Amino acid sequence: MDINEVVYQTFFPAAGKIIILGGFFEGSILELSGGHILVQCLKDEGVEYVFGYPGGAVLHIYDAIFHQEDVKHILVRHEQGAAHAADAYARATGKPGVVLVTSGPGATNAVTGIATAYMDSIPLVILSGQVPSPVIGSDAFQEVDTVGITRPCVKHNFLVKDVNLLAETIKKAFYVATTGRPGPVLVDIPKDITDPNIKVPYHYPEKISMRSYNPVVSGHKGQIKKAVELLLSAKRPIIYSGGGVVLGEAHRELIELTRLLGFPITQTLMGLGAYPAPDPLFLGMLGMHGTYEANMAMHESDVILAVGARFDDRVTGKLTEFCPYAKIIHIDIDPASISKTVKVDIPIVGDVKPVLEQMLELIKAGNLKPDSEELKAWWDVIESWRQVDCLAYDRDSGLIKPQYVVEQLYQVTGGNAYVTSDVGQHQMYAAQFYHFNKPRRWINSGGLGTMGFGLPAAIGVKLAFPDADVACITGEASIQMCIQELSTALQYNTPVKIVNLNNRYMGMVRQWQEFSYQCRYSQSYMDTIPDFVKLAEAYGHVGIRVEQPEDVRGALEEAFSLKDRTVFLDFVTDRTENVYPMIEAGKAHHDMKLRVAPSAPLDRELS
Amino acid sequence: MRHIISILIENESGALSRVAGLFSARGYNIESLTVAPTEDPSLSRMTLVTRGNDEIIEQITKQLNKLIDVVKLIDLAESEHIERELMLVKIKTTLESREEVRSMVDIFRGKIIDVTPSSYVVEMTGHSSKLDAFIHGCAADSIIEVVRSGPTGISRGEKGLHL
Numbered sequence: 001m002d003i004n005e006v007v008y009q010t011f012f013p014a015a016g017k018i019i020i021l022g023g024f025f026e027g028s029i030l031e032l033s034g035g036h037i038l039v040q041c042l043k044d045e046g047v048e049y050v051f052g053y054p055g056g057a058v059l060h061i062y063d064a065i066f067h068q069e070d071v072k073h074i075l076v077r078h079e080q081g082a083a084h085a086a087d088a089y090a091r092a093t094g095k096p097g098v099v100l101v102t103s104g105p106g107a108t109n110a111v112t113g114i115a116t117a118y119m120d121s122i123p124l125v126i127l128s129g130q131v132p133s134p135v136i137g138s139d140a141f142q143e144v145d146t147v148g149i150t151r152p153c154v155k156h157n158f159l160v161k162d163v164n165l166l167a168e169t170i171k172k173a174f175y176v177a178t179t180g181r182p183g184p185v186l187v188d189i190p191k192d193i194t195d196p197n198i199k200v201p202y203h204y205p206e207k208i209s210m211r212s213y214n215p216v217v218s219g220h221k222g223q224i225k226k227a228v229e230l231l232l233s234a235k236r237p238i239i240y241s242g243g244g245v246v247l248g249e250a251h252r253e254l255i256e257l258t259r260l261l262g263f264p265i266t267q268t269l270m271g272l273g274a275y276p277a278p279d280p281l282f283l284g285m286l287g288m289h290g291t292y293e294a295n296m297a298m299h300e301s302d303v304i305l306a307v308g309a310r311f312d313d314r315v316t317g318k319l320t321e322f323c324p325y326a327k328i329i330h331i332d333i334d335p336a337s338i339s340k341t342v343k344v345d346i347p348i349v350g351d352v353k354p355v356l357e358q359m360l361e362l363i364k365a366g367n368l369k370p371d372s373e374e375l376k377a378w379w380d381v382i383e384s385w386r387q388v389d390c391l392a393y394d395r396d397s398g399l400i401k402p403q404y405v406v407e408q409l410y411q412v413t414g415g416n417a418y419v420t421s422d423v424g425q426h427q428m429y430a431a432q433f434y435h436f437n438k439p440r441r442w443i444n445s446g447g448l449g450t451m452g453f454g455l456p457a458a459i460g461v462k463l464a465f466p467d468a469d470v471a472c473i474t475g476e477a478s479i480q481m482c483i484q485e486l487s488t489a490l491q492y493n494t495p496v497k498i499v500n501l502n503n504r505y506m507g508m509v510r511q512w513q514e515f516s517y518q519c520r521y522s523q524s525y526m527d528t529i530p531d532f533v534k535l536a537e538a539y540g541h542v543g544i545r546v547e548q549p550e551d552v553r554g555a556l557e558e559a560f561s562l563k564d565r566t567v568f569l570d571f572v573t574d575r576t577e578n579v580y581p582m583i584e585a586g587k588a589h590h591d592m593k594l595r596v597a598p599s600a601p602l603d604r605e606l607s
Numbered sequence: 608m609r610h611i612i613s614i615l616i617e618n619e620s621g622a623l624s625r626v627a628g629l630f631s632a633r634g635y636n637i638e639s640l641t642v643a644p645t646e647d648p649s650l651s652r653m654t655l656v657t658r659g660n661d662e663i664i665e666q667i668t669k670q671l672n673k674l675i676d677v678v679k680l681i682d683l684a685e686s687e688h689i690e691r692e693l694m695l696v697k698i699k700t701t702l703e704s705r706e707e708v709r710s711m712v713d714i715f716r717g718k719i720i721d722v723t724p725s726s727y728v729v730e731m732t733g734h735s736s737k738l739d740a741f742i743h744g745c746a747a748d749s750i751i752e753v754v755r756s757g758p759t760g761i762s763r764g765e766k767g768l769h770l
Contacts, residue, residue, distance in 0.1 A: 148624070151624065151628055152628055155675070156675040156676075159621070176675060210675070211678055211770070212675060212678040334673070335673075336666065336669035336672075339662065340666060
């Protein structure tokens with residue numbers, strides 16, 4: 001054994017036959033089995049964490065993981081949790097999340113998480129085991145057509161048919177997942193591909209190009225010029241920005257442009273945080289549970305600058321009455337998002353950051369300025385809408401109001417926490433009352449609306465930022481969909497704070513039933529709800545039940561002072577509370593349901 | 608309006624189902640679909656006939672372009688083009704009808720490529736409407752089976768869909 005070989009054996013104990021072609025490392029080719037290739041690829045890609053769950057088809061890969069410590073494996077309790085945790089890690093850091101699951105049920109369990117990431121354009125690489133190539137198609141044990149099942153909810157997927165192509169395929173997966181409009185990419189790996197006895201030369205390509213995939217980056221100059229001219233001629237302008245600004249790291253440019261123009265800005269659920277919420281130019285979120293001022297300003301506007309937003313139905317309401325007076329400029333990296341539901345006047349296909357930079361340059365270089373008188377008149381109208389105070393709620397209630405809990409959470413954490421959420425009323429309260437002032441702090445399932453997302457997501461975020469405060473705002477229905485991850489939280493010491501707004505109802509379902517089904521609360525009530533304090537304790541965490549409004553603040557402070565403990569705060573909230581304002585399905589922006597009288601007592605019997 | 612979308616796509620397993628899946632998932636209709644490898648065996652050429660207004664066709668082409676395996680595509684209906692469809696028809700014949708069928712085939716410039724005492728197999732290419740006309744011209748009870756490839760097409764002039 002020469003010195004080079006000794007070095008190799010020290011650093012790569014799993015390496016097989018070693019061919020030393022040149023001197024120390026240089027020019028040498030490493031031969032590895034598929035399992036080790038996979039792990040080595042992850043190392044070369046700079047992957048910190050893999051979220052997964054072992055099983056038959058991935059045992060070779062798990063054995064390769066066993067031999068190293070660079071890529072840390074986080075063992076979840078259900079594959080859905082793995083996908084959500086990796087997804088949230090990606091949302092919080094901007095780096096791709098990595099998931100490893102076995103064939104069959106491992107893959108199908110992950111599908112909800114994959115679809116969640118797909119709808120919100122989150123870069124994920126999912127590695128799924130598959131039955132050995134020779135038995136594919138024979139209904140083998142734990143066989144499922146993973147490539148077929150996941151096809152509609154991934155950006156792309158691959159089935160690896162040759163171990164020699166494994167490294168290149170992994171590189172392609174990361175490349176496709178993270179470039180253009182990001183999204184999940186799945187690599188299905190039959191067990192024979194990772195056979196420890198078959199070793200092939202390992203080479204991880206530094207760069208990769210695909211003839212069929214060339215995402216556009218910079219926008220069309222002529223279109224950008226036209227957009228700037230339209231913006232500067234606007235009388236009642238509004239900026240409407242979405243998740244694309246967060247994903248495209250364009251928040252600085254967005255803030256600069258908004259302030260330079262002095263235009264009002266509203267954001268989608270996915271866009272929150274890209275523009276600081278406490279800023280006076282910010283009108284709040286728009287859409288179904290958006291603010292009165294944001295939705296009215298959209299409806300009455302004459303020019304809309306849509307940035308990295310996709311005119312989702314929860315944003316637009318009734319399409320035929322959407323923004324009837326507005327000319328629309330739409331910046332998006334995905335051409336298919338442009339004019340999909342709403343016809344736009346000036347489409348700009350490109351990465352939002354360089355496009356906004358180009359717009360800023362043009363505005364600064366030109367002599368045109370927005371008409372300050374028109375703009376002032378517009379702001380006066382907007383201020384009159386703001387006076388409606390559409391988010392007001394009864395602060396004198398003897399019951400805990402869910403809005404109050406979120407407000408207190410905002411104050412206790414100084415607005416600096418990473419907040420994950422599940423789906424329902426609590427998600428809307430979080431979006432309305434936690435005033436996000438930085439991007440990547442608000443982690444929620446916007447597009448797919450996946451209950452069960454919050455807890456595994458909080459774990460993924462806490463792993464990425466161990467020193468940051470991480471809160472999971474949830475409800476007693478959502479939290480039970482991935483409650484098993486409390487066990488993961490203990491194993492990996494991820495002290496997150498679970499803020500359970502427990503109203504003993506599937507609140508959002510109940511609200512719709514109240515409004516649209518004459519209060520027929522069909523199946524939106526659970527007869528049995530666990531004792532969450534005992535449950536938290538059973539999983540090794542701290543549980544606190546809060547029943548009085550005056551105890552809310554203290555409980556939150558106590559929870560965040562327990563730096564190294566996961567705390568489950570079970571707030572027993574007013575079960576009659578609804579999310580206002582609300583644009584009911586099929587209605588337009590100016591047709592909002594507002595709380596009738598914020599201080600009026602709600603003496604409704606619910607069931 | 609009817610559109611013929613011609614697609615160059617990576618010749619990989621699953622590529623066809625990505626296209627078919629896209630159409631079913633998004634509720635677009637497919638009238639016909641033909642696919643075969645090109646002179647470059649790593650690429651397939653797909654010809655897809657669909658109907659929709661301009662907005663729908665725009666979305667269809669954008670969504671197709673978004674598929675990672677799709678290399679390039681064009682909407683042939685946007686410019687001058689030629690389209691052809693291949694049809695094989697098995698026709699029941701009697702002593703009395705054989706001459707009439709032969710002359711019909713001649714008029715439509717088809718070929719009889721298989722003969723038995725009681726049947727012909729007719730091969731015919733052309734615009735889909737010509738094939739429709741031939742079928743209409745045959746006695747309904749004489750047709751045993753019809754196999755059509757679905758239209759495929761190419762643009763006129765020297766420009767083409769290639770890498």
